[in-house]
Amino acid sequence: MRVFIPRDAAALAVGADRVAAAILSEAQARGVALEIIRTGSRGMFWLEPLVEVETPAGRMGYGAVGVRDVPGLFDADFPNGGWHEKSTGLVEKIPFFAKQDRLTFARCGVIDPLDLDAYRALGGYDGLARALQLGAAQTVAEVKASGLRGRGGAGFPTGIKWETVRTAVAAQKYVVCNADEGDSGTFADRMLMEGDPFTLIEGMTIAAIAVGAARGYIYVRSEYPHAIRTMNGAIAIARRAGLLGRAVMGSAHDFELEVRTGAGAYVCGEETALLESLEGKRGQVRAKPPIPALVGLFGKPTVVNNLVSFATIPFILEKGAAAYADYGMGRSRGTMPVQIAGNVKHGGLFEVAFGITLGELVNEIGGGSATGRPVRAVQAGGPLGAYFPPALFDTPYDYEAFAARDGLIGHGGLVVFDDHVDMAKMARFAMAFCAHESCGKCTPCRVGSTRGVEVLDKIVAGDDAEENIALVKDLCETMKFGSLCALGGFTPYPVLSALHHFPEDFAPAAIPAAAQ
Amino acid sequence: MPHLWDSLAAADIITAHEALEGPMLPILHAMQEYFGCIPEEAIRLIAARLNLTRAEVHGVVSFYHDFRRAPAGRHVLKLCRAEACQSMGSEANAAHLLHRLGLGWGETTPDGRLTVEAVYCLGLCACAPNAMLDGEVHGRLDAGALESLAMEVL
Numbered sequence: 202m203r204v205f206i207p208r209d210a211a212a213l214a215v216g217a218d219r220v221a222a223a224i225l226s227e228a229q230a231r232g233v234a235l236e237i238i239r240t241g242s243r244g245m246f247w248l249e250p251l252v253e254v255e256t257p258a259g260r261m262g263y264g265a266v267g268v269r270d271v272p273g274l275f276d277a278d279f280p281n282g283g284w285h286e287k288s289t290g291l292v293e294k295i296p297f298f299a300k301q302d303r304l305t306f307a308r309c310g311v312i313d314p315l316d317l318d319a320y321r322a323l324g325g326y327d328g329l330a331r332a333l334q335l336g337a338a339q340t341v342a343e344v345k346a347s348g349l350r351g352r353g354g355a356g357f358p359t360g361i362k363w364e365t366v367r368t369a370v371a372a373q374k375y376v377v378c379n380a381d382e383g384d385s386g387t388f389a390d391r392m393l394m395e396g397d398p399f400t401l402i403e404g405m406t407i408a409a410i411a412v413g414a415a416r417g418y419i420y421v422r423s424e425y426p427h428a429i430r431t432m433n434g435a436i437a438i439a440r441r442a443g444l445l446g447r448a449v450m451g452s453a454h455d456f457e458l459e460v461r462t463g464a465g466a467y468v469c470g471e472e473t474a475l476l477e478s479l480e481g482k483r484g485q486v487r488a489k490p491p492i493p494a495l496v497g498l499f500g501k502p503t504v505v506n507n508l509v510s511f512a513t514i515p516f517i518l519e520k521g522a523a524a525y526a527d528y529g530m531g532r533s534r535g536t537m538p539v540q541i542a543g544n545v546k547h548g549g550l551f552e553v554a555f556g557i558t559l560g561e562l563v564n565e566i567g568g569g570s571a572t573g574r575p576v577r578a579v580q581a582g583g584p585l586g587a588y589f590p591p592a593l594f595d596t597p598y599d600y601e602a603f604a605a606r607d608g609l610i611g612h613g614g615l616v617v618f619d620d621h622v623d624m625a626k627m628a629r630f631a632m633a634f635c636a637h638e639s640c641g642k643c644t645p646c647r648v649g650s651t652r653g654v655e656v657l658d659k660i661v662a663g664d665d666a667e668e669n670i671a672l673v674k675d676l677c678e679t680m681k682f683g684s685l686c687a688l689g690g691f692t693p694y695p696v697l698s699a700l701h702h703f704p705e706d707f708a709p710a711a712i713p714a715a716a717q
Numbered sequence: 718m719p720h721l722w723d724s725l726a727a728a729d730i731i732t733a734h735e736a737l738e739g740p741m742l743p744i745l746h747a748m749q750e751y752f753g754c755i756p757e758e759a760i761r762l763i764a765a766r767l768n769l770t771r772a773e774v775h776g777v778v779s780f781y782h783d784f785r786r787a788p789a790g791r792h793v794l795k796l797c798r799a800e801a802c803q804s805m806g807s808e809a810n811a812a813h814l815l816h817r818l819g820l821g822w823g824e825t826t827p828d829g830r831l832t833v834e835a836v837y838c839l840g841l842c843a844c845a846p847n848a849m850l851d852g853e854v855h856g857r858l859d860a861g862a863l864e865s866l867a868m869e870v871l
Contacts, residue, residue, distance in 0.1 A: 211841045214856030246843035383838055385799030391840040416738075423746075424785055424839050426852055461739075462746055464781035467837060481741025481767075483780040499738065539841065543804035548843030549782055571805070616801045616842065627800070634837070640780075 202235040202280040205253040205260065207310065209242035209395045210427040210653075211388065217250040223271040224252070228280075235280050237471065241396015242311035244550030245297055250581065253292055256282035257603050262289035288489035297566060298662045299548055302528055302536045305513045306389075306552050309396035315434050319440055326444065328518035332407045333452050335518075341367055344514065346522035348534030353379055353507030354469075354582065354611040356533075356600045362504060365494040366412040369502035371407040374414040376405050376504045377479065377497070378511055380421040380428070381463050382585025383469040386542040386614030390508040392550055394421070394428035397512075398435035402458060404511035406449060407518055408504050409456045417456065418498070422463040432460050467584075468639040471686045472505040474640055485640040486686040507612065509538060533599040541567045543580075543616035553598075560594030563617055574619040578703070580627075582611025584634050585691035587698035588624065600707070607698060609691070624703035629657045631695035635688060646689025649680045653696065663709030670700065718787050721735055722758025726751060727799075731766045741767065741777055745784055753788035790825040790832035792870040795849040798835045801842035810846060810860040813865055831870055 248264030261282040277285040345360025473487035497503025533555035546568035587608035632653035677693035844856030
């Protein structure tokens with residue numbers, strides 16, 4: 202009898218280890234033979250800890266299991282899929298799961314993340330094998346044809362970036378994975394590292410071979426200790442299996458891969474600051490050009506991609522570019538692992554083809570707010586993303602459609618707020634966060650964010666409100682166009698969207714109401 | 718428990734990492750792991766060994782929020798203050814706890830047992846509000862659950 206319990210950090214945060222221990226000891230006490238396999242998370246966090254058992258019909262689930270449910274589960278014969286009040290039925294039939302297009306996250310939550318055989322049994326390393334057959338130029342052509350765009354937020358075509366590095370002439374090149382997932386409301390990188398780390402290793406290996414790099418780094422934020430442990434474990438296993446190191450998979454290519462830990466600086470999620478940090482310096486942004494594809498890590502041509510971009514590569518190589526490009530709309534091809542979070546009933550990771558509307562994601566998939574109160578705002582794309590009111594819920598999930606409404610999809614995060622939210626406070630927070638995290642290199646960001654906090658404080662205090670609103674809008678224009686990177690450049694998105702869609706929260710009279 | 722300053726141990730830490738490309742952050746993380754902070758002596762030593770100025774090393778140490786110049790309390794509670802946790806009431810919960818402990822952000826209880834710090838996102842945003850206590854993660858923390866968590870180590 203095989204029982205599956207996640208070891209994803211979010212599952213651990215709600216007691217997965219305690220539940221696993223209770224199931225094990227109850228099984229021993231009752232003389233029931235069962236094997237517990239620790240997996241990643243399926244990404245349905247309102248159901249965590251989600252315990253699954255293998256049955257002839259498929260995996261049956263038991264959701265939001267607590268230690269006190271364990272004896273009852275055994276009474277109900279859960280190892281054979283018996284009915285219990287916590288039963289979810291077949292996990293893959295749960296609507297939240299069944300409606301997804303799990304391409305990048307196909308194995309996440311299904312297998313033991315460090316079981317290389319299980320990974321290979323589900324298509325793992327078929328992508329690398331095909332890339333080795335195709336050769337570098339054809340591999341890059343395949344990535345181009347897939348239409349994959351950078352999943353970190355900028356949406357730059359991945360294949361074009363790779364082509365630039367591939368054709369650059371240098372004795373040494375690098376591939377760097379940006380796993381500095383600092384946006385609130387995002388956890389796709391973390392889930393993948395903890396749930397299916399070989400996918401990332403395989404994707405980076407394909408990239409390295411395609412562009413001619415022999416060394417790679419995964420820059421992971423220090424707030425993710427579980428992901429770092431799993432990633433390091435997977436790298437050691439891959440190396441022992443001949444999938445990293447010298448002569449990868451018996452080919453003529455060498456590839457060394459190493460995890461590096463960040464140190465609590467949000468701005469290091471910006472690619473040039475990340476490179477500075479990897480080099481051992483202050484994480485200060487570099488002016489572009491030159492682009493990192495030509496002058497990157499230690500001045501060498503470097504592919505810097507977001508983790509989700511790399512992790513999508515094995516699917517594209519295994520199934521072909523067309524299989525990926527079949528999903529999506531307009532210039533947004535393929536799928537996006539949308540992360541629905543905050544004050545939402547059904548929070549989690551929902552990988553879906555581009556084109557679904559924001560409203561469907563929040564209300565139908567997410568089930569509205571967790572508190573049961575009306576949803577008032579959704580911040581899309583992290584701390585630098587715009588706040589959308591329900592009036593804009595018809596916006597399709599697509600890079601261009603979000604941009605047309607002065608927003609961005611960023612790394613795919615959605616943070617839901619109910620009607621208790623004070624949008625003036627959220628606008629102030631955006632400026633304060635920028636001030637806290639600014640690397641200090643450019644003036645619009647370093648000084649503008651602090652001035653922004655001051656002006657917003659004046660507005661809510663009713664001090665020359667009209668004039669100061671004009672001033673903060675002007676300041677936002679300066680930050681947008683004058684900042685070196687997205688931190689200062691995009692902080693205006695949450696501020697301006699809050700001002701535009703929720704002006705009532707900035708009126709001095711709103712203060713007592715909001716304080717209640 | 719963090720170790721007291723020991724220049725031989727510090728030299729060993731540097732030796733263990735100096736062959737890496739860009740060894741600075743790995744060295745600093747290892748120093749902090751061992752000494753509980755980055756002591757002034759460590760900055761001098763790193764500067765000398767990596768052929769940098771003390772100002773350059775100081776610049777790196779002071780840039781990153783993770784690196785401390787003095788050890789934290791015996792336990793460290795990191796409370797998430799980012800948007801997803803805010804949407805579930807984290808600010809009020811944190812204010813309640815800090816008031817109860819008589820602490821401000823980043824401060825340590827007078828007996829040196831507990832430091833409470835802000836963190837901006839632990840990536841557990843669908844189980845908000847959340848926190849990390851000594852490296853262990855905790856989710857769905859209402860005010861009561863947060864207080865009990867802190868009381869476990871007090």
